[in-house]
Amino acid sequence: MTWWEVLVQQTINGLTRGAVFALIALGYTMVYGIIELINFAHGDVFMLGLFISLAWFTLLGVTRTLTAWQLVTVLPLVFVLTMLSTAVLNVAIDRAAYRPLRRSPRLAPLITAIGVSFMLENVALLWKGPAPIAYPDVFPSVDILRDWFGVDSAIFVTTKDVLVVAATVPLMLALQWFVTRTTWGKAMRATAQDRETAAAMGINVERTIVLTFFLGGALAGAAGLIQGMYYNIGQWWMGYQAGLRAFTAAVLGGIGNMPGAALGGLFIGFLSAWSDQYISARWTNALVFSILILVLVFRPHGLLGERTADKV
Amino acid sequence: MRRSRITAVTIALGTLLALVAGTDVGRVGAQQCPKGKLRLYTSWPMQGAMLPEGTGMKNGVELAVSEVNGVVAGYCLEIVGLDDASPQTGKWDGAVEAENANKAVADPLAIVYIGTYNSGAAKVSIPITNRAHMAQVTPANTYPGLTKKRGAAPGEPEIYRPGGFVNYFRPIPADDIQGAVGAKWAKRLGAKKVYILNDQELYGKGIADVFEATAKKIGLPVVANEGMDWKQPDQKPLLTKIRASGADLVYLGGVIETGAQVVIRQMKEVGLTAPRTRFMGPDGLLEEELLKGATCDAALATDMRVTFAGLPFEKMRGIGARTYETYKSKYGKEPTSYALYAAEGGRVIVAAIRRAAPEIERAKDVTGKREAVRRAIASTKNFEGINGKWSFDENGDVDYDTMSGFKAVKADTPVGCKFQFETILE
Numbered sequence: 001m002t003w004w005e006v007l008v009q010q011t012i013n014g015l016t017r018g019a020v021f022a023l024i025a026l027g028y029t030m031v032y033g034i035i036e037l038i039n040f041a042h043g044d045v046f047m048l049g050l051f052i053s054l055a056w057f058t059l060l061g062v063t064r065t066l067t068a069w070q071l072v073t074v075l076p077l078v079f080v081l082t083m084l085s086t087a088v089l090n091v092a093i094d095r096a097a098y099r100p101l102r103r104s105p106r107l108a109p110l111i112t113a114i115g116v117s118f119m120l121e122n123v124a125l126l127w128k129g130p131a132p133i134a135y136p137d138v139f140p141s142v143d144i145l146r147d148w149f150g151v152d153s154a155i156f157v158t159t160k161d162v163l164v165v166a167a168t169v170p171l172m173l174a175l176q177w178f179v180t181r182t183t184w185g186k187a188m189r190a191t192a193q194d195r196e197t198a199a200a201m202g203i204n205v206e207r208t209i210v211l212t213f214f215l216g217g218a219l220a221g222a223a224g225l226i227q228g229m230y231y232n233i234g235q236w237w238m239g240y241q242a243g244l245r246a247f248t249a250a251v252l253g254g255i256g257n258m259p260g261a262a263l264g265g266l267f268i269g270f271l272s273a274w275s276d277q278y279i280s281a282r283w284t285n286a287l288v289f290s291i292l293i294l295v296l297v298f299r300p301h302g303l304l305g306e307r308t309a310d311k312v
Numbered sequence: 313m314r315r316s317r318i319t320a321v322t323i324a325l326g327t328l329l330a331l332v333a334g335t336d337v338g339r340v341g342a343q344q345c346p347k348g349k350l351r352l353y354t355s356w357p358m359q360g361a362m363l364p365e366g367t368g369m370k371n372g373v374e375l376a377v378s379e380v381n382g383v384v385a386g387y388c389l390e391i392v393g394l395d396d397a398s399p400q401t402g403k404w405d406g407a408v409e410a411e412n413a414n415k416a417v418a419d420p421l422a423i424v425y426i427g428t429y430n431s432g433a434a435k436v437s438i439p440i441t442n443r444a445h446m447a448q449v450t451p452a453n454t455y456p457g458l459t460k461k462r463g464a465a466p467g468e469p470e471i472y473r474p475g476g477f478v479n480y481f482r483p484i485p486a487d488d489i490q491g492a493v494g495a496k497w498a499k500r501l502g503a504k505k506v507y508i509l510n511d512q513e514l515y516g517k518g519i520a521d522v523f524e525a526t527a528k529k530i531g532l533p534v535v536a537n538e539g540m541d542w543k544q545p546d547q548k549p550l551l552t553k554i555r556a557s558g559a560d561l562v563y564l565g566g567v568i569e570t571g572a573q574v575v576i577r578q579m580k581e582v583g584l585t586a587p588r589t590r591f592m593g594p595d596g597l598l599e600e601e602l603l604k605g606a607t608c609d610a611a612l613a614t615d616m617r618v619t620f621a622g623l624p625f626e627k628m629r630g631i632g633a634r635t636y637e638t639y640k641s642k643y644g645k646e647p648t649s650y651a652l653y654a655a656e657g658g659r660v661i662v663a664a665i666r667r668a669a670p671e672i673e674r675a676k677d678v679t680g681k682r683e684a685v686r687r688a689i690a691s692t693k694n695f696e697g698i699n700g701k702w703s704f705d706e707n708g709d710v711d712y713d714t715m716s717g718f719k720a721v722k723a724d725t726p727v728g729c730k731f732q733f734e735t736i737l738e
Contacts (some may be wrong), residue, residue: 001556013548134605231545241543276549282539
């Protein structure tokens, strides 16, 4: 491999890695934007998304690689079912754990979120056991350059890589459109800006919060499904790990800012892939978090975030 | 030595009895204890999922004692079997293990402590038996830090030896040996350039470091020995780097729980496949679960190989083969993983008591008796063991490095492939 082939390959690796982070980060940032809660349980909703998607596949009788026909029928169905399941789960979490604490000091829901996170992890532990679970190869993996174009290159791009980008980008664009162009999106933005005033203006704040949790949960479910199909492995504690990275992405982009979360996710994806290559895998986490600290020192509101000093 | 072990023992015993008692060689085998009784305490889990292995190890010790009809140099041997699992969890428990060791130490007839199964439990009992000058022999602990610095945590193994002497012996190779044997095997397989990964945990890092050191010594170039973030389900960037480095063997120091599945699977996805690049790992990866998670496709594509401490029972030669047959005919089933090592430990103890018999007799108190046996075990040399001839080194470890090599092959199993014995590594 020449140096540019390595760079291109690592950039592709970073892109797929970052796209999943971005999808999870969106859920964090949306909830923070609306109720200023760092929803630590979000990563675990993502983890359950992976488990639930596997359950849907099993329920629909899919245990092997999908055929072309199934790709256009079963796969979209599983996407919808998984996203609905995790969306409902996320709304239920809000209803049971966060809503009763809506008027409490901010620390109370934060600690509750950590508790919910533990509960979800233990649910997964009871459900699937402590060992890593093998996610079947449902999505066909084809070496695009070689098998489709007959190019013998040192660079590997598989259909799975394409899947990650092809599934995450439309989801992010759809979310962006929803938030900026629809009435419900307007309500979300208004609630995020100032909950009391929004309520005074006739916006149903509670309904808006439910909607936010619903969307965040749906995205986490999609991320879980994508991760399952892409990496073919799942484990009960994976949500904590992924959540930490995604939360970092959200903070990096400016928490509460949606394009920022997407950007932050991709940024961490690229950064960690390049660091694995050019520095050492052992230092990747240290590097990612050092960059986070630097960004927060020089731009406390994140890469794209707005100043929130006046919002007390 | 092709003589039957039992014959050898009988002759030795006969000679000894003839010398000591001066008469009555014909009465060897009768349960007579002119010099009294000595007790061997065993301690490992004897319940739940561990019951088969626990019973297997107990059978092994019994086998060794029954070979001399329970009498050594006029001392009758009695086995006292203890369970170190807590009834609540069914797993080994430090408190129970400590209680067992204290019970053994408090018994004036107890001469040797045999155990444990879990290395963590040994950490608890070794200091207790050490203070009492009582030898402890394990049939199963393989964690290096219990006896040596290589692959150990800071302070080990001294923290287990409050008396400043070695009282803990293992007639089974420790984990770190696998790194050394793995490196030699890699060279034999024609590897030219190795990339070592480790999971940054005690077991995996220890083995990887030994692999690296050995590889350098035997002239096998090592690109790097890199710690990976195994909690990350994506190792593609790291594996891409390995591909760019041109390494033709990836060695992973780790266990099935620390990301091995992801590494093997993604090796195939980034094009790290045989004959260009192969995969090798230690016995922490010798599990069918791994093949399932990594997929047979990837395991076969990477020409996956795994080392295993000691020999599989059916490949043992000489005494090992005979012990295996004796065990099967005596107990009517296959020995469990560590049953024959328990038998080996039992034989080491029997031989040591025989050699130490005069000192045991001269000893003034129970500590003196135990100390005599401890010294005798420590001086075990050229012992005819199940994996060949060996001696204890100054740490109480065996000095042989006989291992076996396994390879992933296609098979008619639900998973679609399995690990098959490939070669003996020495």
